[in-house]
Amino acid sequence: MATTTLGAENFEKTVTDNEIVLVDFWASWCGPCRQFSPVYEAASEEHPEIVFGKVDTEAEQALAGAAQITSIPTLMAFKKGHLVFSQPGALPAPALKQVIDAVVDLDVDAALAEAEKQQKD
Numbered sequence: 296m297a298t299t300t301l302g303a304e305n306f307e308k309t310v311t312d313n314e315i316v317l318v319d320f321w322a323s324w325c326g327p328c329r330q331f332s333p334v335y336e337a338a339s340e341e342h343p344e345i346v347f348g349k350v351d352t353e354a355e356q357a358l359a360g361a362a363q364i365t366s367i368p369t370l371m372a373f374k375k376g377h378l379v380f381s382q383p384g385a386l387p388a389p390a391l392k393q394v395i396d397a398v399v400d401l402d403v404d405a406a407l408a409e410a411e412k413q414q415k416d
Contacts, residue, residue, distance in 0.1 A: 297340070331385035338391050368384065
């Protein structure tokens with residue numbers, strides 16, 4: 296599956312309706328964004344079970360602001376509707392693979408339960 300263009304109209308639904316969603320916040324004028332794009336596209340082809348979204352921060356300034364994007368590219372990962380990873384900077388392919396593997400392996404329900412338990416203590 297190739298990447299999906301995300302905007303204000305489909306961002307929340309995409310994140311909540313899919314098990315795992317990776318989101319690349321980018322802009323056409325951004326050199327590191329253009330460098331990261333083929334790496335991200337290749338990963339999307341290797342992982343058809345994951346939604347790979349792209350948000351053009353120039354066209355979607357309100358969405359980028361709501362996501363508190365201060366540097367691009369920024370990669371975010373959501374699992375079961377929860378933000379589980381957010382990092383600015385262009386990742387090389389091996390690092391992106393590590394992020395994907397970690398998100399796939401993450402037991403988000405257990406992590407949420409543990410966080411809730413720690414808040415109570």
